[in-house]
Amino acid sequence: MTAPARPQRIGMFGGTFDPVHLGHLRSGVELCESLELDQLHMMPAPQPPLRDRPQVSAEQRLALLKAGIGDTPRLVADDRELRREGPSYSLLTLEALRSDYGIEARLIMALGQDAFLKLADWHQPERLFELAHIVVMARPGYSPKRSQALLELLAGREVNSVGELMAAPHGGVLPVTLPSPMGISATGIRRRLAKGGSVRYLLPEAVEREIEHQCLYRLPESGR
């Protein structure tokens, strides 16, 4: 008798990626390893719903993400949110992924701790669990304190292991501390670039070269 096929494990890791940095990319690699993902779709949000529209276009942020991913196995730069109008609601993205991969696939939405703390303010947050699991990555400097609304949203969903999470196609929440947490933020990188400072070793050299080539994130002389 042959063993039943293992359901696919597909990750979604969305972000403003303004710009993508090693905190995102290393987390992506470690998520693939620790959850044994088949693919991780990384996707820039053209209109992140809970913040101002970034100055750098979604196309440019996607180009930086592609440069950063390069040939990294299992990481995919996914442009599907760029092909939609309106706010970049994750619910719509998960619906599209679920339709691509089918009902048996284990669909996992990865979020850093800071994004996770705002989950109750997202568009139809309870419906996210009808489509995917959520994996929350610890991020240096962010407190684990949850609001009452978040606690109510998560009630009964939290699990303690990857095995427990993968027993069902969607509906669970797993907090993880990946092996190499990094205290890198895109805000810090934009500030450094605006002042003409160095960002070496905070993001891949290919991303740094692309930022220089396209003269992104620099303040005009008068603004420094």
Ligand SMILES: Nc1ncnc2c1ncn2[C@@H]1O[C@H](COP(=O)(O)OP(=O)(O)OP(=O)(O)O)[C@@H](O)[C@H]1O
């Ligand atoms: N260093 C990091 N480690 C783990 N997760 C991260 C890290 N940086 C960002 N993330 C997560 O990646 C996703 C996209 O983050 P985003 O593109 O907003 O980056 P950011 O560095 O937080 O940017 P900004 O400083 O502009 O807010 C979010 O879920 C966020 O929590």
Ligand SMILES: O=C(O)c1ccc[n+]([C@@H]2O[C@H](COP(=O)([O-])O)[C@@H](O)[C@H]2O)c1
């Ligand atoms: O669906 C929502 O309402 C929603 C609200 C806030 C953020 N998100 C998504 O969460 C991801 C991280 O967002 P951000 O602002 O932390 O970069 C990105 O893919 C956003 O589109 C989604």
